[in-house]
Amino acid sequence: MTKVSDVVVDALVQAGAKRCYGIVGDTINHFTDSVRKSDLAWVHVRHEEVGGLAAGGEAFLTGELAVCAGTCGPGTLHFVNGIFESHRNGAPVVLIATDVARTEAGLGFPQELNQRKIYEQCSVFCEYISHPDQARRIVVQAAQAALTKGGVAVVIVNGDMFEETTKDALPWSVHRPKSRLRPADDELDALAERLNAAGTVTLYAGIGARDAKPQLLALAKKLCAPIAHTSRSKEFIEPGNDHNIGMIGILGNKAGVEAVDAADIMLCLGTDFAYTQFYPGQDKIVQVDRDPSHIGRRAPVGMGLVGDVGPTIEALLGRLDQKTDTTHLDKSRKQWAKDLEGYKHEAEESDASLIHPQFVTHALDRLAADDAIFTADGGSPMVWLLRHLTAKGDRRFLTSLLHGTMANAYPQAMGAMAAYPGRQVISMSGDGGMTMLMGDLLTLKQEKLPIKILIYNNGSLGFVEMEQRVEGLLDTYTNLENPDFSKVAIACGLKGWRVDNANDLENAMAEWLAAEGPAVLDVRVSSVELVMPPKVEVGQVASTTLFGVKAVLDGRLREVVSLLRDNFLR
Missing domain, CATH: 3.40.50.970 (Thiamin diphosphate (ThDP)-binding fold, Pyr/PP domains)
Structure with missing residues (x-):
């Protein structure tokens, strides 16, 4: 017979986890003792939110499982913000969330709380270990969900459950299938027809294209298309890419925004970019995403296809005509060079x-x-x-x-x-x-x-100050x-x-x-x-001017002069 705590730790190690972040105490003491005897390293943080963020950072960057564990009540609650951040990043994390002993559950015992209600809104899996014989099976399911769906999985364990023993008889283990999803042939034919007929195309790549850069570049060359990208895609889209023209959105640049506005088709590849105001009209947008629920979620689209970016492009390329007019691409590249020069100018020290x-x-x-x-x-x-x-x-x-x-x-x-x-x-x-x-x-x-x-x-x-000023408000409570x-x-x-x-x-x-x-x-x-956004609207200028008037009346003339000099006159 094997202790449940030993089974849980072993299942996590077998799933590839190398570290567990947390703070020891009461309901996880048997778990941490099992960690001590295992190959799973314990990272002793001072605040559980830090543990959730650190585990998510490790998991996002490696693509492998990271673990965090919390005691009942406040210990587990402190993880919440770090878990939300990690889950939204798609980081494969398992949280071992513990609760009071089963003899006290449902009786309003100190530090008892309903973990499921808290964590089911920020997880791909959230389940109790209700019987010792479930221990390995539940942990394996959690790890598999985190790794294959991309997000946080939560295993809820009453503290006394860790002390129980089990035969641990069945060899449950994590499976990592690698599927290749692409649209149906008739959908690809229809997309190719639209792209062949379009005079100008701008590609817009998101995090869903991270494993498809070679295919993305081949598509850009075929269509003479510039590639704009989301902020999360910077690290893999920009390097060695002469079709790159930067980002769109409030944090983006003029080249990206103008390339989207000027295109006959904006082909969105693996992105669920949230800000509707930066999309063109419905007829211009074609979206490819592996998650059907993401199609048309942010803005109405003229055409939506379900598939992974790489396999979809591979199946599409042979259906496309080679475009030869580089006017749209050249204009976008020229503006991107100006944007980069502008960023360099912002960095000059006076x-x-x-x-x-x-x-x-x-x-x-x-x-x-x-x-x-x-x-x-x-x-x-x-x-x-x-x-x-x-x-x-x-x-x-x-x-x-x-x-x-x-x-x-x-x-x-x-x-x-x-x-x-x-x-x-x-x-x-x-x-x-x-x-x-x-x-x-x-x-x-x-x-x-x-x-x-x-x-x-x-x-x-500082960012809050900017928000207040752009809305025409005096910056308040930001000092x-x-x-x-x-x-x-x-x-x-x-x-x-x-x-x-x-x-x-x-x-x-x-x-x-x-x-x-x-x-x-x-x-x-x-x-x-x-x-400053890539395209300044009249309302934003008017609101910022209103802030200036209010600030002068509030005795802050020197600050207004500095703001104008450093942001508008440089």
Whole structure:
């Protein structure tokens, strides 16, 4: 007979899991004792939300299973935001969520809660182990769902269940089928007819095209089509791709937006881009996605096909005529070059005492390794990553684009560092995000995770300020009184640097990147940066002008002048 806790841990290891993130205690003590005796490493975080984010970072970047485990009540509840973020990223994570002993269940015992109601909204699988003989079977089902459906699977276990024993007689194991899905022949014929008749085509590639870059490039060459991409697709679309023209959306660039507007057909491949206002009219849109429920979910489409991007393109190419007119592609490339020059101009430093975040990010782009892994907090750091870092070599990028949480960057970097100990892992953290989960700086020292944390210290919730100003409001309740983060880092046993003058940035950044062990670079950046969309609407200008009038009346003339100089007159 075998203890249920030993069965659960062994099933996770057999499914490929290497690490479990969490905090020990009461209802998982028998589980963690089984972890201690196994090949599953325990990563002792200081806050469970960090554990959920770190597990998701590891799982997203590796494509393999990561695990986190929480005690009953508050312990498991603390995971919720990290689990939502990881699930929306499609990261294969198993959460072992524990509850009070079965003798107390349903009686309002302290820390009891209904785990299923909480987690079934952010999981691909959510089930109790109701009998010891189910232990391996339920865990295997959870792991298989996480790996094949892409998302979080939750196994709920009453604390006393771990102490039970089972024969563990049946050899349940995870299966990873590799299907190739493509549309029917008549659908492909109809699509080819539309594409052959179209004068101009723009391809729009999303995360569903990540394993189909060769096919995507072949299609672009066949159609003389530019390739715009979603923000999540940056790392694999941009490198070595002369058809790339950047992104669309609020964080995108002019070339991508104009290429979509000018196209007779926008062919969406593996993307479920959420912002309807950036799509063209219905007749222009053709969507290919492996999930039928995603077809036409964001905007009405003229044609929708169900299939994986790679196999669909392979079956389509032989049906297409070779286009020869490169006018549309050439125009898009020319605008993309102008967009890149504009980003470079944004990074130019005019005042050593006023450090622009774009300037900092361009320095990071130059000095970081070609195989560095970057994470960025939701908000302004996410924008600087997407616009000002170059996708080259084997660089990887991860930020909170679907869930949009703060404080994701350095926890996700922890998971990346655990999975890739030989790589340079860099967290681009906002000061708001850093202070939200700052306690796990101690984990970096204790777990020997040598990530490098760059803090964009602007003394404010900068992205929120931008939102308020664009709506014509005075920025309110966004001010942050921060410590010297380099000194906080040193107090936690890390190395730390502080930069207040642009002339000191290059040397400090080089030393920070070269430092052994975890290190923090605290850079005091301008607090009056606006994230400008690729196409500025009249209403946005009017609202920002209204903010300026209100700010002047509120005695903030100097700030308004700085805002105009740094964002509109540069």
